[in-house]
Amino acid sequence: KSRVGILISGRGSNMEALVAAAAAADFPAEIAIVLSNRAAAPGLETARRAGIPARAIPARDFGVDRAAHEAAIDAALREAGCELVCLAGYMRLLTPFLVGSWAGRMLNIHPSLLPAFPGLDTHARALAAGVRLHGCTVHLVTEVMDEGPILAQAAVPVLPGDTEASLAARVLVQEHRIYPQALRNLICGEQVPADPRASLLNPCV
């Protein structure tokens, strides 16, 4: 099994979905560690309850030194033997250092159909734009926020009367479905992303 590290900042429901998927004997990944940039992230406790090592590496411990914070995260991932990293609601921008350190091996889930609505408040912006379809995207992380080769997407309808909360909930169900699927496909080489660096992963037997 490929060892996967997960970075979170809050609730961690996507992390939970990955942990649940990885519990299956035939899933090609195991979750090696969960890290959060916020000590108060509820997801840390959720991970521990599932028996996954989880710890906070708070950005504020490093003051304005973003490089030192990312170096600590990078070191923790490597100490845990991670081969891949999944960002799951990790709400800090990454510098080229961490992105470069995991090039082709770092995934992110974003709550919109990229390239529509990169950034924050995606559900409110989708409602304001009047789109009829919204959804979520799993992609490889590159230096540009919410860009990078797309690995999986799922669309949901925007329904009359939708609020930000109702739309977010509809999208979240799909996030939990496609994130484990995209991770599996990437590891198993069933999906050949536009980025050839991803091909360093081994096909599953």
Ligand code: GAR
């Ligand atoms: C998810 O909807 C995820 O797509 C989004 O934050 C939420 C985290 O929820 N990520 C981003 O907006 C990244 N820019 P979770 O902690 O329950 O997985």
